[in-house]
Amino acid sequence: MSVLAAHGLGVRFGDVVALDGVDLEVADGEFVAVVGPSGCGKSTLLRAFGGMLPPGAAVSGTLRLPTLPDGGRATAWMPQRDGLLPWRRAWSNALLGARIARVPRADAEARAADLFERFGLAGFERAWPHELSGGMRQRLALLRTCLAGRPVLLLDEPFGALDPITRRRMNEWLAGVGLTGGAPAVGQQRAVVLVTHDVDEALTLADRVVVLSARPGRVALDATAPTRDEILTALDPLPR
């Protein structure tokens, strides 16, 4: 049973067709990476999954979004930029996710203490965001998103703003953290959808890679554990 599904999904902004006939199902426990060139609509797809399309968007096709037992939203979406509030210390920024998701404070604090350790942020609980490095800020933003305790995580180029070396280190770290399954405290998520333009990031992190074509975005490849070449061919189908 899929936790998230789009069938023939199209999204238009006025005359601009961002997505066209996208079929994508995300199964329980899956880590899916959506790869595509800039402007192919991959962020739009993620926003559609998060129920965050701007008011002007015209949507066609069907979209099944996960809901919590109480009918609330079951996704947590993390933007490319960290979105940390400069007037809150690291700890309080992290707990914002729990607060917005109405997670009881005591539960959230216990989980946060554990996650600060795992995310390599222990000792920085009282730091202001501007005192943290770029990599730490992204980890803190991810921690905040995890603390919302939502079953589905939607990550929009979470490390896109980092330098290549830090990004690679982050990816190795994230692959080891085990966002889905594995480590119980982190792996409350049942599925993760990651959007990126970095093929290696997708290969390192995801079980399954979906390649979107240039605008309007269509699914060019949908494969479990593909090779690098397969992805590159799907991204750039012209013969070399």
Next chain:
Amino acid sequence: MNQGVRRRTAGRVVAPLLTVAVVLGVWEAWVRLAGVPEFVLPAPSQVARTAVEVAPLLGPHVATTLTEAAAGLVVGTVAGLLLSILVTASRVTGDAVYPLVVLTQTVPVVVLAPLMILWAGFGLLPKIVLVALTVFFPVLVSAVGAMRAVDAEHADMVAGLGGTRLDQFLLVRLPASIPGALAGLRVAATYAVGAAVVAEYLAGQSGLGVFVQRSRKAYAVDQIFVGVVLIALLSGLFFALVAMLTRVATPWQRGKP
């Protein structure tokens, strides 16, 4: 702190003090050498002597002006903040309120003083209202600016976690308005004492404005100077208090480059 910074700080204190000393010296010398009459321009030393003489009289005047300025500042700040919330709450309320508020600023507040006195009498109230009217606008404008400048990034972050518009307001916009409002308050604080004094010029039994007016009628120019210096000191005090408040209220901006 390295030595260069320390030298720079010392320079910032010493240099202006030196300038003041030179100006006072020239003033004193000119008054004495040219024999300028006291009712035109008293020497600084004469002003200082008068200050000591009238000091016992000044207490109640200072208290009155201080009360008016402080109360007006508080009322004006609260009003400015509340209005800024109204202006940024939605497009409709913003359109309904903001242009009108800006339009009110085409009327200099002092011009309204006679009306205030007619409506609210000769006591503290009309002066507090006038100070509040002077103060609310800079607070409002900077708070609105800060709230509107909130990054879409932050609002998106809250929405992405499933937050409501109320969450966005309480967690992002309201706290974001605080540094802005404080910047406006810093400007407003320097106006507050002046606004109170001008209101006192027009009517009142007590206050530094009353003291200055009485001194003018008595051709006691030295006393006017005493009043002016006191007003400047009080304005400086307000400014310093707001600067301190800013430091306490925005701890994350400390030590930032």
